[in-house]
Every structure is written in C-alpha cells, then in structure tokens.
Amino acid sequence: MSAVKANQPGSVVLPDITVFDTEDKGSLKEFAGVLLSVGGNVFYVSNYEEITKLILEKHGPDAKIVSPLPEFKEFCDERNEPVSSPHDLYNVDVALLKAHFGVAENGAVWLTENDMHHRALPFICQHLAVIINIQAIVPTMHHAYKLIDGTTYGFGTFIAGPSKTADIEQSLVIGAHGARSMTVFIMENR
C-alpha cells in the first residue's frame, strides 16, 4: 500500500459530470423499442388480473409461478409448495417481480433484493416477468443512479432482456444460463 502511495501521480481532479443530468423525461416508446431489440417482450396492463391471465395463457395452467409480491400471494400459494432455500427454485417456470424503474436508453429495469425473495430468483427462473409503473421510465443511466442514490439494498441489478450468448461463432442464442424470456408489464395508472 505504501508503494501505491509512492507511485501514484500528482492529484487529478474529478470531472464535473452534471452535464449529463438533463431535464428530459424518459420515453416509454424508446424503452419498449430497445427492450424488444434486446429480445424482451412488453405488455401494457391496467390491473394484476390481466397479468396473471397473460402469464397463464403463455405458460399454461400448470406453470410454477413464484412471486414475492403480496398482490400475487394467494395466486402463487395455491399453485406451489413453499420455497425455503434458493435451491428449491430450480424448477420455477415464471418469476413475477416488481422493478423500481426502467431505463429508456438500454431497456434495463432496476431490481433490488427486497423485491426478490431470494437473490437467485430472477436468474434461475425459466421465464422472468417484471412489472413497472408507466411513470417510472428514466432517459439514461445518469438519471437511473440519481434515483438509486440514497436507497439501501444488499444486492441490486439492472436486467435488460433474456439471458443470452453469442459465444459460438457469434450466433445469438437466447437462454444461456438465466431466464429464457423477459416480459415487462407496464402498469398504466388506474
């Protein structure tokens, strides 16, 4: 450590990055467009029943659906065994989670541990479904960190689309180790 101190160059000041903090509103159209381009799906809904209906239509009546959200407790409880360890999540078909907001420039949503049940849930599930409020779209990552600043979390993650890889001859394959699909339900104000 003393070597680091001895070898580091004379102090250079940090740049002013407030230039990136624009007054822009996040564009829903841009968010949805980018999310589609990275392999995600987008649905506009106005209540929770619409969400469960869409999920059951897509994944079938026997799908194992897990959600930490109180709104879906009854719906999930009657379908599943209780989950006590992250390893019990190995056969989850759909994880249904709430994100804090979405980022228009890259289609990512911000999720934190409090809304995950287990940290492994958004990754181990076969399909990921995320709900965001229609108002909760920011334009860029600068605006995103403005919102994150001052919040507390043990673990947080930006997720933009389904898990993917292009490691074999640069052929894009959806569904590497994480979710095979990502659907964002944009909740319109009631």
Place this chain on the structure above:
Amino acid sequence: MRDKMAEQSTKDHSTLANEFNRDEDRVNWHDETLWWIRQKRDKTVNQVPGWERLREAASQIKNNVLSNLHNYLLQFEKNAIANGIEVHWAADAAEHNRIVHQLLNKAGEARMVKSKSMLTEECGLNEYLAEHGIEVIDSDLGERIVQLAKEPPSHIVLPCIHKKKEEIGEIFHQHLGTPAGVSDPQFLTETARQHLREIFLTRKVALTGVNFAIAETGEFVVCTNEGNADMGAHLADIHIASMGIEKLIPEKKHLAIFLRLLTRSATGQPITTYSSHFKTPETGKQLHVILVDNGRTVQLSREDFRNSLKCIRCGACMNTCPVYRRSGGHSYHTAVAGPIGSILAPNLDMKKYADLPFASTLCGSCSNVCPVKIDIHEQLYKWRQVLVKDGHASAGKKAGMHIMAKALSSPISYRLAGKSGRWVMQHAPFAITNKLNPWYKQRDMPNPPVWSFGEWYAKNRKKN
C-alpha cells in the same frame, strides 16, 4: 493442464501468428468476424449523443482514480468491511491463488464454479488449484468451451472467437455426450445450459470477477450477458470476487458513465443483460473480495505506461486491431491479448513479452475506439524504445536497424542503396520474390520505379 499454454510460452508472436496464418480461410473468417463486431460498436456508438464527452469524462475519472488510488483503496476496504464483506489483499498472483485455496480448504470444499475473470487467467488460478486437487469449472459458455479444449481464452470478451462451431460440436460430443456431427449453436448452448445448471446447483463456492468497485459505498458490480456470475454466486454459500486494484471508481454515480461505455464499446449492445451490484452478503452466506496488485503498482510508477491501468477490459482495441484480427489471440501468449495486453504484459515480464509491443502497425485505431482514451499505440511505441534500450530486441532486428541507420545516415549510401535495390528488382526479381523474404509472404511485390524522385528532380530542374 493447458497444452496450448505450454506450447505458447516458448514461441514469440510472429512464430505463433505464422502458425495461425497457415489456414488462410480461417484467418479471413476470424478477421471478418471481429471487424463485424467493430462495426456493431460503431453503429451503437453513433446513436449516443455526447459519446465523446462520455469518453472524456471516463478518462478523467480514471486519471483521478490513479492519482488517488491509495485513498480509494482504503475507503473501499473500510466501506466493504462495514457492509459485511471480508477483504483480502494479494501482492501477487501466488498470494491471490493461496488465498482462494485457503478459503476453499476452510470450507472443506474441493470444487468451485467460476465466472469470467481475466485476473484469474493472469494469475494461473485454475492450474494452481488443479495441482492442489481442486476442481474448477468455468461457467461462461465460451470459457467452458476453451476449458474443455484445454486452451486459454483467445479474447477477453469472446473467449472462443477462434473456434468454429464444428470444432465446438466435436468438443461437446467428446465431453458432454452430444451426438457426433451436431454443431447447431442453439442445440450446443442448450446442452451447456443443462450441464452447467447441475454445476450451479451443487457448488458451494463460486468465484467471479469484478467489473467495477465503488470506493464510496464498498460495493462492486459484475456484468454478464449469460447470467452465469449471478447463478454461481447466489446459489453458493461462499462468493469470492477477485479484482485488480485498478478496478476502483470513486462514486456510484460514475457507474453511469462506465456502464454506458462498456458494452457499447465491447459488442455494440446498449448494456449487458445483467449488471449486478453486490453490497452485502446474502443472509447466512459469505462474501469475500480479493484485491490483487500483481505488478499494477509497478505499472503505476511507469509514467509512460500507467495509463494502461485505466483499461475497463471491453476488448474494443482487439476487435479493431489489424494485427490481432489476423494473428489470433493465442499468438500473444499472455492472458490479455491484443494492443492493451501488449502494454500490460511487458510490465510483468519484459524479457518474455519483449515481442508484443512490436506486434502492431501503430495505426492508432485502438486508441481511437478506447472508451477511456488510453493512448495505446503511443505506449506501444514507447515500450519499443524501452525494450531495445534494455537489450530485449532480437539480434536480427538489431542488425537490420543497424544497416538501415547506416544507409539513411549519408546521402551517398542512401542513393547507392536505392539504385541497387531498383536494379535488383528489375534485373533479378527472383532475389526478392522468394520464400526467404518475409515481405513476399502473402503479398505481391510492387513494380520498381525506373528512377528515384531525387534523380527525376535533378533531371527536370535542369530543363527549366
């Protein structure tokens, strides 16, 4: 363990590049694939307003980090400990490997799953642990492929960019039991998914790399597209994160700059699928961070080369490099290949990597695409001066330079050399167009001019 690594350690870049160049179709394919990624980068970058401002801000933040690294390291350590993270310091590769081994021993585990970490490649962690009876499985698809093939990664972002899908199909057939002759990427990826799910669910220790660590909050960020780092870390009881000390950034808000730059520069994506922020261990689990120096402090002391520590490992300099694209990552015989690797490697071992700063045309394309504005080609040029001065240039190169210096030092010898060269090319072209002349390989020689500009000028000036 790694046949290819052992073979590489004794040969220089041009010998290894020659071997890669024997299969011309493959070289063309490799070249075109990487250039395609470079074009994807351009397309995405051009859509971002203020891209150059972002690069400049990133560069300045990294300059600030290097100038205050001591304080940022202490600040990070203090905040990470307060978050419940166990912080370890490793002066070199050996100490890093020992720490990982001790953590495994303490847990009574002989198996570990690992997501991409170029630092562990640099430290030779897999080989070290294998010698001590520990099984490590790489979980990034590309890394798993090269691991099964007993090769090192050839690119920091695209580890098996040098492999054809038919070869990967054969590797999977041998190791994972897929039918012979099957090479469909979708099918092979699904096979790897099933194979690695079983690993994720059974390994109690997971190691990941670190993309960024934040001094202000003591948290760190890991970026993947596949989700393999998260699968490993969240399903294990112990998460070990290895990072070079230069991965620090001052404040959380600076992540915005770097996450906007990283993947756009790397693959042309707007962001990786997963950008995970680890701040505290999950309840009942352990979270360790190993801060590794391994020569970084020495590089920090080298005024001409310290900028290389600003690197965020996006790989853009490799994708654009005319030499990398046509010589392949393995020709660099070091963990980080390409232009940036050629600056980092001589710092660790000047003799062993003396060839690398010469594996460049100095065209400057690397510096133009670098998201943190490292003057890569200028540093390559500077390394050449240092290496020759310190006596690390090859005898052939020295002799050639000596003859050139003589020829260029007096007008008489210069004119004589030019004249005789033109005469030979006109009257005895076989003296040039033969296999002994390295310039003739894969190239046609130009038609020699009848006279030099000097002769033409002397003649025409008299006329007027």
